Amino acid sequence: VASQLFSQTAATAYFPLDFRWVVGRILSRVRPRVVVLFETEIWPNFINSAISLGIPVVVVNGRISEASFRYYRLLPWIFRNIFARISRIGMQSGADAERAVALGAKPDAVFICGNMKFDAVSEPPSAERIEAIRRELLLPRNASLIVGGSTHQGEEKALVNAYKRLLDKKPDTRLLIAPRHPERFDEVEVLIRSQGFDVLRRSRCSSKLKPPASNTVILLDTIGELAQVYALSTISFVGGSLANVGGHNIIEPAAVAKAIVFGPHMHHFKDIKEIFLSEQAAIMVSSEDELYERLRELLHNPERIRAIGDAALRVVERNRGATERYFAFLKDFL
Structure with missing residues (x-):
């Protein structure tokens, strides 16, 4: 779908497997100005590799369900460091923002911006x-x-x-x-x-x-x-x-x-x-x-x-x- 929608304006590719040697090679080749992750796409090796290369990582339309929150808290030695290093985190709701901070995100890097799904509906038919x-x-x-x-x-x-x-x-x-x-x-x-x-x-x-x-x-x-x-x-x-x-x-x-x-x-x-x-x-x-x-x-x-x-x-x-x-x-x- 993405390749059809953006064929004239952007290159599209499958997201790489989250192995350090894979994501490091791809990020070094592509060298994006910024990495934008949607909702709950928290990939530890990808995020760490980007930041190590000086590429800021931003989360938009962020959402952390109760189940994901419990899972992330089981592995604090991985995820606290990840959330703390993300440059800016835009969350759908106050509850999502609170969970992000509890997982290690810096409070001044977390914003409540709402849910983009409300903007995604097409114009009503005539x-x-x-x-x-x-x-x-x-x-x-x-x-x-x-x-x-x-x-x-x-x-x-x-x-x-x-x-x-x-x-x-x-x-x-x-x-x-x-x-x-x-x-x-x-x-x-x-x-x-x-x-x-x-x-x-x-x-x-x-x-x-x-x-x-x-x-x-x-x-x-x-x-x-x-x-x-x-x-x-x-x-x-x-x-x-x-x-x-x-x-x-x-x-x-x-x-x-x-x-x-x-x-x-x-x-x-x-x-x-x-x-x-x-x-x-x-x-x-x-x-x-x-x-x-x-x-x-x-x-x-x-x-x-x-x-x-x-x-x-x-x-x-x-x-x-x-x-x-x-x-x-x-x-x-x-």
Whole structure:
């Protein structure tokens, strides 16, 4: 991806294995003005070699999870020296900054700059584009759409089971599932059909087809459309969270003011999750039954759907700007 995005402006290469003789040779040949590491890319030999060659090392969008913090503290003779030698460390949150200092970073070298993920969302699709997607997916105008985005094994079945129960009370509801991994598209179609539903695959949508009935689940089997589909949703369930995967990015549906639901396993997005929950900008569920209950409650309360979506958008807007803050402190090294 990087080679495609930056083919005209930068050279790209795989990061070297963290052996001293390997990284020393590469750094001596490349001689960068500064090394910028993202999030938790703490490679002891690489960092020590860079500093030994007089190359400053900077961390941006830094994040230290509780698990990583415990691991680093088990090896203080390695990591205290590493953190103390990093020139500047920009962290996503106050908790991350405190952990960096506890691990040996100099307090005056640590800054709280926020999370660049809030800046990474694309521009929301226009009203015309959203309407075009609705027509392409053959959705009735009055349908409430539940989108299950970036789902993993077990989550599709939970969504389909919840949908089956919802149809008794809200027959105008429709369900769209977007599996995280393309190689699971066929598997998910088989699972949906085994639960008694028909499947309409996005790749086969055609104006010649009839609009899907309530016994049809839409399967998003294309790449790059999920963010736009979130904009069409009434409620967005973000996967990797009922399944113990660690969660996926909830900022995409938040950026288009959607009511967001996710499961309890959001450890890869712990700080973001806590921000949204504290602002009543998302709902966390712990089980398939609770997923059904929360979806049922929301579908019967459009005002609450709107309030959660509005709160989610406010969270995104309030946390934008981290990229500019990181760039501002990088300018000292350029």
